[in-house]
Amino acid sequence: MSTETLTALKTTLDPRSWSEDPDELAPHVRDWRNRYRGVTPLLLKPATTDEVSRILSLCNRDNVAITPQSGNTSLVGGSIPQGEVVLSLKRMNAIGKIDATNESLTCEAGVIVETVQNTAIEQGKLFPLSLGAQGSAMIGGLISTNAGGVHVLRYGMMRDLVLGLQVVLPDGRVLSDLKGLRKDNTGYDLKQLFIGAEGTLGVVTAATVKLFPRPASTAVALAAVDSPAKAVELLTHVKNKTGGGVAAFELMSRSGLNLAVAHLPDARHPIKIDQAWTVLIELVSAEPDRAQPIMEKTLGTAFEHGLIGDAALAQTQAQAKAFWTLRESIPEAERTHGKAVKHDISVPVSHISVFMEEATRTVESMLENAFIIAFGHVGDGNIHFNVTREEPGAGENFVAAAAAVTEAIYDLVDKHGGSISAEHGVGILKRRELARRKPVHVQVMRAIKSALDPNGVMNPRVLLGED
Ligand SMILES: Cc1cc2nc3c(=O)[nH]c(=O)nc-3n(C[C@H](O)[C@H](O)[C@H](O)COP(=O)(O)OP(=O)(O)OC[C@H]3O[C@@H](n4cnc5c(N)ncnc54)[C@H](O)[C@@H]3O)c2cc1C
Structure with a gap:
């Protein structure tokens, strides 16, 4: 990034809205699993949608790539910059309108999931999305990954829980719909484009989500x-x-x-x-x-x-x-045990048992002393089928050696009509597999991306990116 752009970014923002302090940058350039480590010239931490808009139009003008980041709990490397500026939503953390009768809550993208859950409880309501990372993950991240969690069976994924979004487009325009309507047939359902887009189409700055009655x-x-x-x-x-x-x-x-x-x-x-x-x-x-x-x-x-x-x-x-x-x-226990080759996959519930038998046989035939840790949201057909060594401390060597296992497991997923990413997204980790296994889907997604982000500044290495 040129010094001019860097200076322009800093001068257009409030001094509290950016940082170059290495200590402050450090947690923003490594992931939860310590698998991805990155670099960034600048941490941007806007406090308003207007600041986000100014950042995006400037970056778009000067072709500067941006990695949006919320709670940084991505398990697929999607939130870690490799030279991009990081745009953290952590200061945009206000709860807005709560309409108990409409069963809806509006908040900024940097609100932590647990805060949304607790705010709903205070209103006698339920925000049902619940996952292991809920003390750190933020609404903007949940939306951008279409997160799942443990209550999908009854309440659906994030895609089902969003009533409206405010998104800053790559050129700085703001697309806003926070009315909380359950019925609105005015053409394309544009919010759905940004849910699960992993930051490749714009920055989500606020959302209106559904609330539910609390079970008695x-x-x-x-x-x-x-x-x-x-x-x-x-x-x-x-x-x-x-x-x-x-x-x-x-x-x-x-x-x-x-x-x-x-x-x-x-x-x-x-x-x-x-x-x-x-x-x-x-x-x-x-x-x-x-x-x-x-x-x-x-x-x-x-x-x-x-x-x-x-x-x-x-x-x-x-x-x-x-x-x-x-x-x-x-x-967390798995992380402490050592590196694992992880597979967040889904198959139709009716195929779970055959898939599990075949996947277990395949792994055991390919890897001596394989230690399979399988768990997950089986009610939605989603299994985390992870492979490591029984003795603690497997490292990156093991992960590299086991790459062929992943290939074989994904082949089985395809055979059973499943998905190679059930809920964690694609990020960096699965982008090649996605391009190979769903080429037409990827072509269509690239066409949408080039319409909205012709300069390719939004999270360019993630989801659709190439090396
Ligand atoms: C212990 C643990 C348990 C987990 N359990 C589950 C689980 O059960 N179900 C599940 O689905 N996931 C789970 N995850 C994965 C992770 O928590 C989810 O993917 C979560 O939705 C990420 O939210 P985040 O705020 O941390 O986003 P980040 O990690 O910061 O970002 C995720 C992606 O979204 C993009 N992004 C972030 N914010 C924005 C924004 N405002 N606008 C545009 N793009 C943005 C980033 O660039 C990145 O590509 C787990 C993770 C951990 C560490």
């Missing part, structure tokens, strides 16, 4: 099953018995659960894990004290039908939280 009762249970096939049978059983009350249905391999228990201080296995898999089920009801008896009855009949072995129903909120903590700690 919730029940959480763990149940042991002997195979993914049994887990899917159990899912059908629970859905049929609860009439839409299943809020979450998560599957964990014994390897993943063991890692989480070893990682967490004072944690223990709440149930006998003599079976290879454990399912976490969350049921909700609009009636007080209703979810628990429904869960008890449903687990009872599941046991009678031979679907589950040991099971534990949380008796207190603290127990329910402890069950969830076990599930949510698997990624």
